[in-house]
Amino acid sequence: MLFRLVTGLCLLCASLNAQTSDNSVIIVGAGLSGYSAARRLLENGFNEITILESSGRIGGRIYSVPLSNGMVDSGAQWVHGQVGNSIYQLVSPHFSFGSTPVDLHYPIFVISNGTTPQQRNFQSLYSLGYTVLANISTIRLPRGSLGDLFVTNFDEAIAGPLYRHIDVATQDFIREEIHKETNGYYGTSSWFDISARLNFLSEFADGDQYLTWKRQGFITVFDYITRRAPNPSENLNIDSRVIFNKKVTNIRYNTNDPASRSTVTCSDGSTYTARHVIFTGSLGVLKKYHETMFTPALPTRKVSSIRNIAFGNVAKFFMEFDNNFWQTPGTTFLKYLFMWTDFHKNQAIATNREWMTDIAGIYAVDQYPNLLQIFFGGGNTQMFELASDETVINDVLWMLDMFLPHLRPIPRPRAVHKTKWLTNDNFLGSYSYPSMDQERSLSTIAELASSIRATNNMPMVLFAGEATSSEFPSMAHGALDSGYRAADEIVSFYG
């Protein structure tokens, strides 16, 4: 009897949900997760969708800019992995990706005093260092930070017979070099802040980790999310749902009244209402604005996740030259790695070039023979972002002249692109990373991702974006998946 009553109530509930004419959705943010949420909703017959975007463009942290007769990526650049990577799965049947051959060729190690050291020892320690890093990522439930584990395991390995003849300066340099490259990968200031345990718990899609969009740029992914490619007749016209220059400042919701619409207020005073709101702004935006963004305030446990899950920053500088003056005929150039002497490091610091000491090296760019790219993370990225293009060009020329005297005179680049994520109020950094604070506070991504539900369990305010992806946090495919996940929550509520 009780069973029949409950079943009857559930059916009534489902049919009421299905019958309601109001299934409107506002999506805050026109990045990957905002677009994937819109796609999934439109595919399920939800037609009242509005996307409010603070800036004047779509893409968010996917931002391809013209350079060297192609597009280079200010934000996401590589598709990391193939198996289980939703971006790869969506696009690869129709597009042939390029690849940055990171593992195929060793870098060239150069020193700030202009000498190119004997490469063999550097290369063997560098290769050992990456083996140590790879091994750490397979340890089940490791303790401590990635930095701690690296130093312990690396120091143990170099004490072995194959490496102990290598001098201390070379060992120190390789330790520091891999530290800098790790900061560039995670957007951290120090690898002693990366939780090895949480890092172990996030997934990595197997396959090539450095697939490129050749000369087209990552923005190409939006052709496939919107379904204007490969078949234009299937275009979902998501672009037409976006209202630009709408910086959302407040989302007012009432969980006690499931029939009510939430009110979204923008910085220009305009307001929009909808039954569901999906917030996709970055974790950096949430950290700075969550107290004023949501009325009533977010639950304490979600606030704890916002505070303790970390958000880092990476910086890039692309330089286009008239020719590839660094290329030695018959070889494949991958990267120069820079080793600073204390004297030159102090000189850089004394002349307001401290940010340069965070640079691990300078890299080739797939498909662009005349481009070089700097890529680094850490505490000095703000200094880099605030400097003018001209200052950065002069600083880089100073550095290249010092490290690569055999290539003098170093020509000026004819065009550059400099990134600016930390100092852009729409992002306030690059992407999330698994921090020691997160581990200590037991804060979870699931909590960050959880929806605020009305008394009838209807998801009222939902959260998407890379930082809410438990499987692939920080990654573009994690962002894509998170938009689908939020949309699915709404779709499944209506049964």
Ligand SMILES: Cc1cc2nc3c(=O)[nH]c(=O)nc-3n(C[C@H](O)[C@H](O)[C@H](O)COP(=O)(O)OP(=O)(O)OC[C@H]3O[C@@H](n4cnc5c(N)ncnc54)[C@H](O)[C@@H]3O)c2cc1C
């Ligand atoms: C420098 C850099 C390099 C990266 N490299 C890679 C890589 O190689 N591979 C990879 O897989 N991933 C990479 N990523 C990560 C990847 O770009 C992100 O995971 C993904 O693009 C995030 O998408 P999202 O939808 O979560 O957020 P976003 O792209 O940030 O979208 C959120 C949108 O919300 C808007 N917004 C913010 N606040 C408001 C507001 N108050 N009101 C209205 N709108 C607002 C923003 O303008 C933005 O358009 C990189 C990121 C950066 C920055």
